[in-house]
Every structure is written in C-alpha cells, then in structure tokens.
Amino acid sequence: MTQSSSSKSTLGYFGWAFIVTIAGLVLGGLLGWNMTGTLGGLATAFFICAVLAVLEISLSFDNAIVNANKLKEMTPVWQHRFLTWGIVIAVFGMRIVFPLAIVAIAAHIDPWEALKLAATRPAQYAEIMHGAHLPIAAFGGTFLMMVGLTYFFNHEKNVHWIAFLEKAMAHFATIKGIEIAFVLIFALIFAGLLGGEDATTFLYSSVYGLLTFLLVEVVSGFLDASQKTMSAAAKGGLGAFLYLEILDASFSFDGVIGAFALTQNLFVIAIGLGIGAMYVRSMTIMLVEKGTLAHYRYLEHGAFYAILILSVIMYVQTLIHIPEVITGLGGAVLIGISLWSSIRYNKRNGLNHRSADEEPRDRANA
Structure with missing residues (x-):
C-alpha cells in the first residue's frame, strides 16, 4: 500500500466488502432455503447474516x-501478505476452524x-461452544488487556487524550512488569469471585493468555530483528504478522461465542x-x-481504551451475560468521542489542512 492511492474515495475502499456482502447474503438466503424449504427460512437466514455482519463491524472498529x-x-510486502493471507485466516480460521x-x-x-x-x-454443537466460553473469555480477555495496557504503560508516550490518567500510566511505566502485575491481580480477583473449579479454569486460562502475549512479543522481536539483520528495510515483518493474527483471534472470540x-x-x-471481517x-x-x-x-487512544473495556467485559461475562450490542456500541462510542476530540484539537491548532506527513513530527515533539 502506498500513499499515492490515498486520493481514492472512501467508498472506493469498500468495493470488495460490498461484493462479499452481496454474495454472502445470497449464500445465506440459499442456505436458509435449503435447510427449511420455505421463504420464511430464507428470510431468517438472510436477516441473521446481516445482523451478524453488523455485530462484527461494531465489535471490530478498534x-x-x-x-x-x-x-x-x-x-508493503508484509502489508499485502496480511491483507490477503491474513484475511483468509481471519475469515476461515477464526470463524470456521476455531469453533470446530x-x-x-x-x-x-x-x-x-x-x-x-x-x-x-x-x-448440541452450540451447547459445547457455550460450555467452553469461560476459558475462552479468560484467555482472550487477558491477551487484550495486555495489548491495551502495554500501549498506555509506555514512558515514551507523550501524546495524551485523558491526560491525568495517561500521564500517570506513562510515569509508572518505568516500573518493569507493572502491566503484568495489574493483569494478574485482576485475574486473581475474578477467579476469587468465580470460586471452585471455575476459578482454577479461569486462572489457568488467564495465565495462558498472558504467556501467549509475552511469547508473541518475544518471537515478534526476534523474527523482526533477524529480518532487519538481513535487510535494513525489512521492518515489521513475520513477527508483526503473527502478532496481528493472534490479536485478530482475540477480538474474534467474543463475536464467535x-x-x-x-x-x-x-x-x-x-x-x-x-x-463483517471484510x-x-x-x-x-x-x-x-x-x-x-x-x-x-x-x-x-480511543481504540485502545475500547480494547481495555472489551477485555474487562470478557472477564465480567464469566459471571453474568452482557449483550453483544453493549459490547459493540461501547467501543464505537469511545472511538467516536476520540475522533470528535481529535477534530476539536485540529481546529484549535489550525491542523485541518496539514498533511499526514506533518502530524507525526508534531506528535514526536509534543
């Protein structure tokens, strides 16, 4: 992907998504007809496919x-690989292979x-999937919590949205492993609320989620460092690809369940x-x-706050059911507010007509 294509209209980016939408809804309707042999069944399957697509989009803004x-x-090479092979893994791997x-x-x-x-x-299949919700929520919630906290617990971060909170987290980021300690304390609290065998399952799954995040960080750094040794231009390669795939999987847990x-x-x-994935x-x-x-x-900032909220919701869902519409709308509202705050900032500082290349320098000097 290059900046030369940035003149493309917004709708121009969604061409393939529209094609997949039409094909998917038609296929869903045919599936409903094949299962029931009635127009009612066709319409129901068509409607459910549409609702699930909207649900996935609302859950995946962040x-x-x-x-x-x-x-x-x-x-550009690894960008292309993620946006081709990565989407195949996301659609078929997480939406079909993972539940199986x-x-x-x-x-x-x-x-x-x-x-x-x-x-x-x-x-019976759905019952088994629901029965596996607790370890999935603990694993995915822990991974996402680490993603969100790692963004804010960064002593080099100097652009702050909710200043009093983010400045404090950036300050305490000099304490090694503070985000890990935070996640472990949080997991222990919820394990205590669950009690019994559920507590043990929750705690083990949380630890696995934490270890997966740390392992991905280590492997990503090793692989990308190796690539940089071979070529100075090879930045963010296989390691970043693996990171994004596991991140997408963690986002998908909630939607699939x-x-x-x-x-x-x-x-x-x-x-x-x-x-929705398209x-x-x-x-x-x-x-x-x-x-x-x-x-x-x-x-x-809004996206990473939404990630943190989603991780907490996944934890809370091990205790009580939270409707998916709340999960999706919560993240979308946060991102909307962060966008509004950004627009206000640009107006106050006369940045409306500045190029995308100038803003990173502003952020570095903020």
Missing part, C-alpha cells in the same frame, strides 16, 4: 485501528466429527462474521493509505 497502527510500520477445534477438544472428537456435529446437530445467541448454525455464523479489512486499508491515524491524534 481492531481496524490497531491493525492500521501496526501495518503502517510494516513493509474448540468443539473437537471439548467433546474429545476429531475435527471431521465436529463438522458433522455442526451440520447435523447444531443445538456471541453469534450463537442468534443462531446455532456454524455456516450462517461463518457467512455473517466473514462479511469491512474490517477495508477500514484497515483506508486508515493506512489515508494517514487517518496521523490526522486524528486521539483515534488510537
């Missing part, structure tokens, strides 16, 4: 912004049997969430090529 934040540091793997492990059956279970006994509240059909879920991809490309993150200085 995902797109974080992806763009990482992608802008990657070489969870059911296969939980039910002690092979993946093919899990697929047949999804096709022939969707209610929540989708079973609307339908128990794995294939309808895959179509609906897959449509819009996330389009938003990511637009943010990178248009330099939106440079123009709106608080947009990243």
Whole structure:
C-alpha cells in the first residue's frame, strides 16, 4: 500500500466488502432455503447474516485501528501478505476452524466429527461452544488487556487524550512488569469471585493468555530483528504478522461465542462474521493509505481504551451475560468521542489542512 492511492474515495475502499456482502447474503438466503424449504427460512437466514455482519463491524472498529497502527510500520510486502493471507485466516480460521477445534477438544472428537456435529446437530454443537466460553473469555480477555495496557504503560508516550490518567500510566511505566502485575491481580480477583473449579479454569486460562502475549512479543522481536539483520528495510515483518493474527483471534472470540445467541448454525455464523471481517479489512486499508491515524491524534487512544473495556467485559461475562450490542456500541462510542476530540484539537491548532506527513513530527515533539 502506498500513499499515492490515498486520493481514492472512501467508498472506493469498500468495493470488495460490498461484493462479499452481496454474495454472502445470497449464500445465506440459499442456505436458509435449503435447510427449511420455505421463504420464511430464507428470510431468517438472510436477516441473521446481516445482523451478524453488523455485530462484527461494531465489535471490530478498534481492531481496524490497531491493525492500521501496526501495518503502517510494516513493509508493503508484509502489508499485502496480511491483507490477503491474513484475511483468509481471519475469515476461515477464526470463524470456521476455531469453533470446530474448540468443539473437537471439548467433546474429545476429531475435527471431521465436529463438522458433522455442526451440520447435523447444531443445538448440541452450540451447547459445547457455550460450555467452553469461560476459558475462552479468560484467555482472550487477558491477551487484550495486555495489548491495551502495554500501549498506555509506555514512558515514551507523550501524546495524551485523558491526560491525568495517561500521564500517570506513562510515569509508572518505568516500573518493569507493572502491566503484568495489574493483569494478574485482576485475574486473581475474578477467579476469587468465580470460586471452585471455575476459578482454577479461569486462572489457568488467564495465565495462558498472558504467556501467549509475552511469547508473541518475544518471537515478534526476534523474527523482526533477524529480518532487519538481513535487510535494513525489512521492518515489521513475520513477527508483526503473527502478532496481528493472534490479536485478530482475540477480538474474534467474543463475536464467535456471541453469534450463537442468534443462531446455532456454524455456516450462517461463518457467512455473517466473514462479511463483517471484510469491512474490517477495508477500514484497515483506508486508515493506512489515508494517514487517518496521523490526522486524528486521539483515534488510537480511543481504540485502545475500547480494547481495555472489551477485555474487562470478557472477564465480567464469566459471571453474568452482557449483550453483544453493549459490547459493540461501547467501543464505537469511545472511538467516536476520540475522533470528535481529535477534530476539536485540529481546529484549535489550525491542523485541518496539514498533511499526514506533518502530524507525526508534531506528535514526536509534543
């Protein structure tokens, strides 16, 4: 991706997403017709696919912004690889393979049997998926919490949106491992609230989520350092790719589990969430090529606050059910407020007509 294509209209970035939407909704309708043989079944499947797509988009605004934040540091080759192979992994891996793997492990059956279970006994399949919600929420919530806290606990961070809070976190970032200690304390509190076997499961899953984050950080640094040794221009390569894939997986946990509240059909879920994933991809490309993150200085802050809230919600969902609409709207509202704050900042400082290349220098000198 190059800045030369930044003159493209906003709608121009969503061409493939629109094509996938039409194809997905048609396929969803045909699936409903095939299952029921009625127009009512066709309309129901069509509607559920559309709702799931909207749900995925609302839950993934912050995902797109974080992806763009990482992608802008990657070489064009690795950007292209993430936006092609990465989206294949996101759509088919997380929306189809991941649920099948969870059911296969939980039910002690092979993946093919899990697929047949999804096709022939969707209610039992959904029950197994719901039964696996606690460890998934603990793992994903911990990983996302570390992503959010690592952004704010950074002593080099000098652009602050909620100044009193972010300045304090930047100050305490000099204490090594403070974000890890914060996450572990949080996990212990929730494990205590759960009690019994659930507490043990929650705690183990949280530790695995923490270790996964740390391992990805280590592997990312090692791989990217190796690539830089081979070529000074090879920045943000395989390590960054792996980081983004695991991050996308963590974002997807909540949507995949929540989708079973609307339908128990794995294939309808895959179509609906897959449509949403294409819009996330389009938003990511637009943010990178248009330099939106440079123009709106608080947009990243809003995304990372949304990540932190999502991680807490995933923890809380192990105790009580929280509707997915609240999860999605909460993140969207935060990002909207951060965008509004950025626009106000630009107006106050006469930055409306400045180029995307100038803003990073402003941020470095802030």
